[in-house]
Amino acid sequence: MQKTKNLIAKNMYFPLALGLFTLIVYIGNDLVLPAMLQVTADFGVGPEWAPTSMAAYLFGGALLASFWGPVSDQLGRRKVFLAGSAFFVVCCLFILLTKNIEQFMSLRVLQGTALTLISAVGFATVQEAYEEKQAVKVMALMANISLLAPLLGPIVGAMMIEYVSWHWGFVGIALCAALSTIGLYKYMPETVDLTQKQKRSIGSVIKDFMVIYTNKRFMILALSGPIIGLPVMLWISLSPVFLIEELKLSNFGYGLSQVPVLGALIFGNLLLTRLVDRYALGHTVIIGFVLMGIGAFVLLLGLFFTDYILWSLILGMGTIAVGEGLSYAVMYRFALMASPVAKGTVAAAMATVVMVFFSAMIELSKHVYLWLHFTGLWLMCALCVAAFAVFSYPLLITIMKEREQSGVTDQV
Known part of the structure; x- marks a missing residue:
């Protein structure tokens, strides 16, 4: 495919949608951490389970790190990313149905798979879709969007547990992730020539x-x-x-x-x-x-x-x-x-x-x-x-x- 040379508005729709999804996935950790004491109390377990949420999220990222890239090389970046982002949305909704802390942590692992979906498939697409210096600019701009997570996550999480249940945090994450997935469906290019691929x-x-x-x-x-x-x-x-x-x-x-x-x-x-x-x-x-x-x-x-x-x-x-x-x-x-x-x-x-x-x-x-x-x-x-x-x-x-x-x- 022809690489994008100029970062005019219409060429930024894809990185903006990807940046929003990245922000949501990252905030899925920063927003949840302040609510973990409420989560452990609801499930009747001790506060020592609270740090496990972040560990489970990161473990999920490592779990499929070596899977996303090769699969997207064969099936295409767009198809794999959209499937992975939809899976993240489903996992955020399914966690509302968990009955114990073990089920909760299992869903956190599955949610965490989106971490390396972004880096292995999303970022690779950016590097292939844009010329060199434009790709560097796009990566820097998306990094700025994702940096809102550690700034906003703890504040929003603290306000959430003050006024509503932790469940609403995952509802909000799922809705925002679904919105970004719709944007990616509309604007994400396919950078792999599937006609030349062999199994x-x-x-x-x-x-x-x-x-x-x-x-x-x-x-x-x-x-x-x-x-x-x-x-x-x-x-x-x-x-x-x-x-x-x-x-x-x-x-x-x-x-x-x-x-x-x-x-x-x-x-x-x-x-x-x-x-x-x-x-x-x-x-x-x-x-x-x-x-x-x-x-x-x-x-x-x-x-x-x-x-x-x-x-x-x-x-x-x-x-x-x-x-x-x-x-x-x-x-x-x-x-x-x-x-x-x-x-x-x-x-x-x-x-x-x-x-x-x-x-x-x-x-x-x-x-x-x-x-x-x-x-x-x-x-x-x-x-x-x-x-x-x-x-x-x-x-x-x-x-x-x-x-x-x-x-x-x-x-x-």
């Missing part, structure tokens, strides 16, 4: 995954995005502990503290859309890397000037977040193009890498923080910067030189 065996799919996972360049690039994104993920996952429990902020103060950090990430994504046309692809990553280093240094200052540690956390994490916004979409593009295998399979492999990395590193970081407190938080952020400097940055420079020597402007 493939499971063995050939496994062989493709082996080719991808043994590709050193792909693995470094696929891990670069999560490495860049980990500090902000730690902020989202651990900030309730260190802001409320340790720094004694109120719930309102905690909510306000999220705005500058997540707002900085949105600013970084918007800045990327402005700069990507002016510089060679990859240049914004260099700027982002420098900003991440500065942010880690600001976090370090907070360890010595403890009276200002809150401001150090917000300013340091905000600076790191701008760096992530300038970098993540570009590194995703480079990783997707690092393997010659069908892009649905490559995107599925990337989704698996990202899911496993974040799950393992967030759990590890939690224990490091409980051991070393704010020093542990700074250490994990500093390690991310160091890992990018040692592994990702040299490869980034190599790729930029290769593209310059070959005269590449839009890699397809």
